[in-house]
Amino acid sequence: MRAEKAAAMKILATLDRIVEMQRTIRHGPDPCVATGLVFLSYYYQELPESVARRLTELCPDALARIPDATSFQGTEKERQGVAASIASDAAFAQVIRAANIYRKKLGLGLLGADGRPEQTEGGSSSE
Numbered sequence: 161m162r163a164e165k166a167a168a169m170k171i172l173a174t175l176d177r178i179v180e181m182q183r184t185i186r187h188g189p190d191p192c193v194a195t196g197l198v199f200l201s202y203y204y205q206e207l208p209e210s211v212a213r214r215l216t217e218l219c220p221d222a223l224a225r226i227p228d229a230t231s232f233q234g235t236e237k238e239r240q241g242v243a244a245s246i247a248s249d250a251a252f253a254q255v256i257r258a259a260n261i262y263r264k265k266l267g268l269g270l271l272g273a274d275g276r277p278e279q280t281e282g283g284s285s286s287e
Contacts (some may be wrong), residue, residue: 168265168266169266171208175211175255175258175259177203178203179255180275182200182246182247182251182255182275183252185197190239193240194239197246198226198230201223201226204223211258215251215254215258217248217251217253218246218251218254219245222245222246225238226246229242256275259271
């Protein structure tokens with residue numbers, strides 16, 4: 161049981177980081193977008209295959225384009241194109257739903273549609 165909980169916590173931490181990178185990509189200037197893409201790619205690779213394959217909105221083609229788009233030869237237009245796919249409304253919502261599945265399993269507060277913890281009745285999140 162402890163091993164299952166530890167595995168769920170590791171997956172949740174990774175999903176939470178992906179959500180944070182998507183938020184950065186969605187709302188940051190170009191240097192932040194580039195950094196967010198690089199870290200999102202890293203975190204995605206840290207997910208177990210059983211979780212990663214369910215994140216169908218994170219298009220493998222777009223993920224594969226991240227290294228070129230964020231290289232010195234990459235252009236802002238290329239980065240924005242990859243970012244539009246990786247951090248689209250659908251991709252963002254899907255990763256939030258996945259994170260919330262693990263949050264619920266672990267008894268933690270859920271993320272809202274903005275990727276931030278929802279507020280409880282007392283005015284603070286359960287984290």
